[in-house]
Amino acid sequence: MTVLDRLGRQIDNGLEAARDGVEQAFQQNLRIGVTGLARAGKTVFITSLLRNLLHRDRLPGLHAVAEGRIEAARLNPQPDLTLPRFPFEAHLAMLAGDDPAHAQAQGGDPAACWPPGTTNISEIRLSLRYRPGSWLARQFGETRTLHLDIVDYPGEWLLDLTLLRLDYAEWSARLLADAQSADARPAASAFLAAMAQADPEAEATDAAAEALAQPFRRYLQIRRENAGAPLAMTPGRFLLPGDLAGSPVLTFAPLPDSAGGGSRRNSLRALMARRYEGYRRQVVEPFLREQFGRLNRQIVLVDTLSALAAGGARLDQLSQALDEVLQVFRHGRPSWLSRLFAPRIDRIAFCATKADHVPDPLRPDLRRLTENLCFGSSNRIRYEGAETAVFALAAIAATGEAWREVGGERRRCVAGPAEGYRGTTLFFPGAIPTDPAAPAARTGFDGPVPRFLPPPGMVAAGRGLPHLNMDHMLQFLIGDALT
Structure with missing residues (x-):
């Protein structure tokens, strides 16, 4: 390459860098x-x-x-x-x-x-x-x-971010209160039985931790399938572990607090608390920060x-x-x-x-x-x-609109194909209350909300x-x- 070629290449590179700088x-x-x-x-x-x-x-x-x-x-x-x-x-x-x-x-x-x-x-x-x-x-x-x-x-x-505001005792109290509620107790029965058999003050072992973590994990899965209370479905990585599946940081469960508020250093309760804190520091905090x-x-x-x-x-x-x-x-x-x-x-x-x-x-x-x-x-x-x-x-x-008779009156509804239904499904939710505390907002709908399907041919x-x-x-x- 001649001196003139090198000089031309340098000028071109300089102009390109200047152009990139202006664009940036x-x-x-x-x-x-x-x-x-x-x-x-x-x-x-x-x-x-x-x-x-x-x-x-x-x-x-x-x-x-x-x-x-x-x-x-x-x-x-x-x-x-x-x-x-x-x-x-x-x-x-x-x-x-x-x-x-x-x-x-x-x-x-x-x-x-x-x-x-x-x-x-x-x-x-x-x-x-x-x-x-x-x-x-x-x-x-x-x-x-x-x-x-x-x-x-x-x-x-996302729900794991709420754990940054709760220590192990507070998180356990929240999760156990939900697990023992009327609508959650059937799903939590195996976990509550395993917890009743465990001795939180006994010497901690990996086997004892897994014996509680496994039914707790299953309880969270069932709770999610039944659309349970969102804040009671943590830690989120128990449901979607990603590359953490099977690791000790996902092998813990809530336990009731001890009568005196403390536990022996090597007890099962102390191990669960350490793993919960490890989950917050090594999983949740980096997720928030990064x-x-x-x-x-x-x-x-x-x-x-x-x-x-x-x-x-x-x-x-x-x-x-x-x-x-x-x-x-x-x-x-x-x-x-x-x-x-x-x-x-x-x-x-x-x-x-x-x-x-x-x-x-x-x-x-x-x-x-x-x-x-x-x-x-x-x-x-x-x-x-x-x-x-x-x-x-x-x-x-995913829907259009149609009219139907509801209670003897013509009502404006949404219409479209929906999962589990043949032909066109009509849906009328009734009035939408604007106050979350109003009685009409607490009663729910008579039937499920249809899952309407994507309209055919919409990607043109x-x-x-x-x-x-x-x-x-x-x-x-x-x-x-x-x-």
């Missing part, structure tokens, strides 16, 4: 956590969010789209090399009816199906190239890039309708669980220094999912009920300086997915970053 100066990153308890619909929500930002024909409520300022969007390699990538393409294929495994299970007949729930943490980056809306911003560049890093994690793991400590925005998915359908204390349990989880996060208005060293979550969208399960006139009441359900959390977060908003939405609108080339209010939620969540 006009890039912004938002790390968004999609938070919600198990079965709140996080997987479908993220799949819909990505598809609709890639194909923006169904997002008129996002101002940058309505004004034609978003020029392009694409999925980019994620910055965190240690996290699995969110399987967007596989989930979209299931919604389109192109999943071979599901087709084989259906006897070779392809059909759209819902993707499975979240079982591990994952991340994905979507980048938007856009033109700034304000005159001042345009003076510093014609186009800019917004990177959205979207983080997904199991709702079971995944949640870097969030800028937060989406909180709330399955208000299912809680309302269950009646009784389920709304109270949902509200308490969300409030305890959200107390662990760092919310507030960020400064330039905190953006660099200690990010704060400055916008939180509370989203009542399954809005397509109620007819249009009832959706404002579903939103208002969710707003009242989350009032304590939202009020505290606003006091800390962050902005909040509440939406009733459906990540994928070049188009987003049908939804309700995702665009308005996105305007609140990221609209300021696209100005």
Whole structure:
């Protein structure tokens, strides 16, 4: 290579580095956590969010789209090399009816199906190239890039954050009180029998610890299947252990406190307490620090309708669980220094999912009920300086509307194919009370809420997915970053 060739190569590299530096100066990153308890619909929500930002024909409520300022969007390699990538393409294929495994299970007949729930943490980056809306911003560049890093994690793991506020005795008291309640005792019978036979002050052995941990683990699994009280289903890794399966840190169980409040150093109770503390330090604290400590925005998915359908204390349990989880996060208005060293979550969208399960006139009441359900959390977060908003939405609108006779009157219902039913299923939830403490909110529904199936043919080339209010939620969540 001649001197002139080397000089030309150096100039090209220098220009490319300068161009990269200028581009980076006009890039912004938002790390968004999609938070919600198990079965709140996080997987479908993220799949819909990505598809609709890639194909923006169904997002008129996002101002940058309505004004034609978003020029392009694409999925980019994620910055965190240690996290699995969110399987967007596989989930979209299931919604389109192109999943071979599901087709084989259906006897070779392809059909759209819902993707499975979240079982591990994952991340994905979507980048938007856009033109700034304000005159001042345009003076510093014609186009800019917004990177959205979207983080997904199991709702079971999310509940573990509440353990950071409880020592072993407090956690045991909470879990045992629930296990001995009327609705949980049948599921807890084997665990309670094993606990009654154990001697908490006896010499600790691994065999004795496993003899309690195994029925306790099974109790949590049954409790989850029966949609029990969320806060009573911890530790979450007992349900979804991941790479910790079989380790000592997942081999403990709650025990009643001793009469004097203390235990011998080598006793079974002391071993259980040490393993619980180890779980908090080695599993929960790193999870909070490494995944949640870097969030800028937060989406909180709330399955208000299912809680309302269950009646009784389920709304109270949902509200308490969300409030305890959200107390662990760092919310507030960020400064330039905190953006660099200690990010704060400055916008939180509370989203009542399954809005397509109620007819249009009832959706404002579903939103208002969710707003009242989350009032304590939202009020505290606003006091800390962050902005909040509440939406009733459906990540994928799976129903249409129809009329039926209910009690001698014509009622507006939702309609669509549903699991376990033939033909079209009509569903009318009745009035949606807006006060969680009202008698109508405690009685539950007469029948189960149908699980509506994905509409066939909804994944069309070049188009987003049908939804309700995702665009308005996105305007609140990221609209300021696209100005």
